[in-house]
Amino acid sequence: MISLQQENELIDQVLAGKEEAYARLVNHYQSYAYTIALKILNNRPEAEEAAQDGFIKAFHYLKSFNRKARFSTWLYRIIFNTAISYKRKHKAVLESLDHHDRGAVSADALEAQDKGVYIARAMEHLNEADRLAIQLFYIREFSLEEVAEMTGQQVNTLKVRVHRARQRLADELTRILKAEALTL
């Protein structure tokens, strides 16, 4: 973990020309950045590329970071915007449902796993903004305020999106399960 003070010292060192200090910042935030990009792009190689590009942008724009906000919030916004422009450019293909942690679920959780597949399928029916909102909201390492800041929305707007997305997912899951039950 890096404290706020250490973070500021590292930023000072980077601004003074010590590039190696930036490696510590990248090392600390790489998983956060990669996860944000992955939620937007649904494609691992592209998410990695976008996150790397975001870090490179942040390095070049670091002089203009005014330290009024946390570095993390500022960085997440850059990563978010970079991943969004990648998505517009590359029109990423949705990742296969198999990537939704199927392997990580134990055998006794088979029912939950099956529901997970249906929920993942239902997610594809959400609009882009709602899907992103709910996915980022559920990453417990990000606060609601951080997600609102990075996506450029008001906290209340984000809450509405999360509420609506969850409502639709529950409705869609119920519909799918009913349809599945009828085919048995």
Add this chain to the structure above:
Amino acid sequence: MNMEKITDAQEITLQRYLDGELEGPALQQLKQELSSSLAMQRRLEELRPVHDFLSRNSLQAPSATFVDKVMRNLSRGAASPYPSPKNGLMLLAGVMVASGMLAALLTAGTFDQVSGLLSLNQMDVLKNVQAPEIPSVNINGKLVMKILIGVNLVLAFIVLDRTVLRPFFQRRAMMGH
């Protein structure tokens, strides 16, 4: 079959309950409502798997070479989808000069005489061919030049947008202003 529907307020309360936001009297009240409402119980059971599934969301780790790749590429600068401002501004200047010249020539009346009927039937190539009658086209030099100026101005606006405006606003968004 119970066709009772829950209200929006109850739906919000259930979602807040799943998020762990309810405490004390609010939590007690919900428990009472749940014990007396089949619709509430059913809706909670519909919402719970969604909540449980999404709660498994966690940070994902990139490849082991992630940091090295970033550090190796720091010197190359951030990739931009837009042309460089220098090239864009040169192109913009060129388009504006061309438009200005066309406008000046138009104002000076250079194209006033360039008009008349263009008859394709009198062309040498078509004289030896048995072709159907082709209608004559009325050419108006001033109108053609005005269209060219208009196209140039649209082009200039696109160049301005791609090389100056969009990068500027994207940069502002990056900085979080």
